[in-house]
Amino acid sequence: MKQLSILVLASLLVSVPGAAQDVAGSGVWRNYDFVPGKTVWKATDFSAEPVGRFPGRQLEFVSGNMQIVMVDSVRLLEAVDRSIFRLVLPSVLPESFTLEFDLKNPTPNIGVRVFIGPRAKTTKELDYLDLAARPGIYRNGAAISATRHELAKTMTPMKLQVDGEYAILYAGSTRVSQAPIAKFPRSNTIEFHLDANPRFPLYITNLVVAVGLDKLYEALVKDGEFTTRGIVFDSNSDRLRPESTPVLEELLTALRDHPDLRVAIEGHTDGQGETGYNQALSERRAAAVVRYLAEAGIAAARLSAIGKGESAPAGDNATAEGRQQNRRVIVRKVP
CATH class of the missing domain: 2.60.120.560 (Exo-inulinase; domain 1)
Known part of the structure; x- marks a missing residue:
């Protein structure tokens, strides 16, 4: 079977109110199924x-x-x-x-x-x-x-x-x-x-x-990439918010169901704040997603983390809509 690699662009998102002790994929969040539009x-x-x-x-x-x-x-x-x-x-x-x-x-x-x-x-x-x-x-x-x-x-x-x-x-x-x-x-x-x-x-x-509410693996097969704003972190932190559970679990399912897949987690931010800080934070956050996947049983050899900071905006950082769009996750097929 031909090996399929995936590039996953992880996000730098604003903090979401909630209990600090809540953990993605655990407790009441196991059944949480809201995923924001693309x-x-x-x-x-x-x-x-x-x-x-x-x-x-x-x-x-x-x-x-x-x-x-x-x-x-x-x-x-x-x-x-x-x-x-x-x-x-x-x-x-x-x-x-x-x-x-x-x-x-x-x-x-x-x-x-x-x-x-x-x-x-x-x-x-x-x-x-x-x-x-x-x-x-x-x-x-x-x-x-x-x-x-x-x-x-x-x-x-x-x-x-x-x-x-x-x-x-x-x-x-x-x-x-x-x-x-x-x-x-x-x-x-x-x-x-x-x-x-x-x-x-x-x-x-x-x-x-x-x-837009695309399914992760279906979008990969059809379009070659999947974009989501559903991986969320605490403010100025690499701690995954529990609201990230649906997207993380969907990614885990794709990896488990298709053992030939390899993924790289690449972090992207908006343009607010210092460029160097955003770069470092995006790297830590990408690594946090890799840790989550590895701790869930995905072999480390199939995972890697890359931070891009604010270097590849998808929208206009001068607008609220553009900044929201720039804080994103993209799952992309890599030849």
Whole structure:
């Protein structure tokens, strides 16, 4: 059998909130199956936005009272009244897409509703997210799939994955919704309705919309490469985040099922920070992925690690979308 080599481009990704002791591939993360879309269509970055202003260059204001505030040295969008904003996308969403954001509700019973397209055009037969005491997928005011979960204590990563009519929704490590009969519309806007007041403000940040949910080995056979943003590390660290589990396990399955495969893990970063630091960090992170694979039983002779830092951008580092795209993993066939 002809030997097939693979080049895997590992990522430098921002940190994700969660318990520091959680380990990829273990505990509750064994069943975690959210994988972000391959191509970033929209991403927000509030780090340079002026405090006290609405970030109108990144979000479309509809109504209410919202402003950028500083909380623990991080800029967040705060709503202090019932408010609405939109994410405007470059095109109508395809069949497969993901939506991610970090959310802190003011109380367990006050939260956010998210509509694909303007709410006024969402009929009773179509679905939306209701993120309050029982976050999940709703239709005509009733839950299609929802689970009681606390969203008011800390910033919680919310992650929606839609693939045709199949949809899953995570709040942190908990899958709060799974709907094989979801009916989300497709639009070029996503509308957020924030339920807040001056006594009970609501906070949201790190909004990302991405498209494309390719299967790793199928993409290798068809296209010769596979790109993912699903390998995640702690901030300024080579420690793998537990959210990396689905992609790491998919890679392990490909290696186990095809013993002729060899892989090189190559790290890529965005252009923020010092070039030398990014280079060294990408090398350590690539090595961390190799360690994970080796500890799972893949022979060391089939694995190698390379760091590329910021030297090969896939997007424009001057934009939030480009920086998200540059923090990536590519699995590539090598002749």
